[in-house]
Amino acid sequence: MLNDNLITVGGAGGFIGGALVADLLRKGHTRIRAIDIKPFSEWYQKFDEVENLQLDLADLAHCHTAAKGAHTIYNLCMAAKDAGVERFFYASSACVYNGDKQKEYHIPALKEEDAYPALPEDGYGWEKLFSERMCRHFREDFGIATRVARYHNVYGPLGTWDGGREKAPAAICRKVAMAKINGNHDIEIWGAGEQTRSFMYITDCVFGTQMLLNSDFIDPINIGSAEMVSINQLVDMAEEIAGIKLNRRYNLSAPKGVNGRSSDNTLIKQVFNWEPSTRLRDGLEITYKWIYDQIQQGAKSL
Numbered sequence: 001m002l003n004d005n006l007i008t009v010g011g012a013g014g015f016i017g018g019a020l021v022a023d024l025l026r027k028g029h030t031r032i033r034a035i036d037i038k039p040f041s042e043w044y045q046k047f048d049e050v051e052n053l054q055l056d057l058a059d060l061a062h063c064h065t066a067a068k069g070a071h072t073i074y075n076l077c078m079a080a081k082d083a084g085v086e087r088f089f090y091a092s093s094a095c096v097y098n099g100d101k102q103k104e105y106h107i108p109a110l111k112e113e114d115a116y117p118a119l120p121e122d123g124y125g126w127e128k129l130f131s132e133r134m135c136r137h138f139r140e141d142f143g144i145a146t147r148v149a150r151y152h153n154v155y156g157p158l159g160t161w162d163g164g165r166e167k168a169p170a171a172i173c174r175k176v177a178m179a180k181i182n183g184n185h186d187i188e189i190w191g192a193g194e195q196t197r198s199f200m201y202i203t204d205c206v207f208g209t210q211m212l213l214n215s216d217f218i219d220p221i222n223i224g225s226a227e228m229v230s231i232n233q234l235v236d237m238a239e240e241i242a243g244i245k246l247n248r249r250y251n252l253s254a255p256k257g258v259n260g261r262s263s264d265n266t267l268i269k270q271v272f273n274w275e276p277s278t279r280l281r282d283g284l285e286i287t288y289k290w291i292y293d294q295i296q297q298g299a300k301s302l
Contacts, residue, residue: 007032010036015156053066064083092151097114139218152222172234200263224263
């Protein structure tokens with residue numbers, strides 16, 4: 001029987017946060033506080049049966065409001081100690097890894113120890129790595145059971161698919177779907193298409209997040225798919241799903257990120273006897289069909 005301890009989800013208006021709230025509800029949790037700075041109209045998913053708050057968590061007073069009475073917090077550490085929170089989950093990123101280990105296209109996958117010596121992605125990567133260290137100190141100094149996951153490229157239906165902030169699977173699905181709908185069989189690919197990545201389907205992300213939070217494992221750990229593909233291979237998959245073949249134009253001046261980044265799952269398999277297992281082909285097909293429908297619905301509303 002599930003208890004009714006209050007769970008606070010920071011960033012609940014986002015893609016992963018919304019999916020996490022949905023899964024907690026499915027599992028029968030009765031007390032959930034969903035927090036995001038975005039207006040409710042911009043939340044990816046919003047559920048009337050939870051406590052929804054629009055708060056700026058850069059404001060300490062808002063952090064205290066978000067944390068008050070919570071037993072477990074996903075993703076926000078600011079006021080957790082003062083509120084007496086027992087468990088805290090921090091969503092870190094593969095961007096924390098040493099950049100020198102990501103210069104080649106087909107490099108060995110990134111292990112947890114590859115974060116040091118520290119040379120993360122400038123800005124965002126340093127922020128994530130510093131926050132990981134803060135989580136360790138909250139655990140050691142204040143007794144909060146902190147857990148840290150390093151996510152690798154989460155994708156799936158309901159995620160961002162347009163506007164420039166979408167992940168590669170969504171961007172490729174959108175471009176292929178537009179070509180299918182419009183009959184223009186050209187596609188622009190950023191970089192040479194040889195960049196390699198691993199992409200994790202949203203349901204694996206949500207499962208792994210809760211598994212880690214409720215465990216006794218205390219160190220940062222990869223939560224990501226070990227299925228590494230190039231961007232060209234990703235386009236191949238999307239073309240096969242759509243039943244179309246496109247003319248590829250490579251924009252070598254466009255942002256392309258690091259050359260190679262994928263998840264080494266040795267540790268998570270040892271600790272949990274589990275790893276994200278949704279095949280990219282399967283997750284991409286679901287995502288493509290959802291994005292195709294969004295484009296069609298948008299066209300009908302014009």
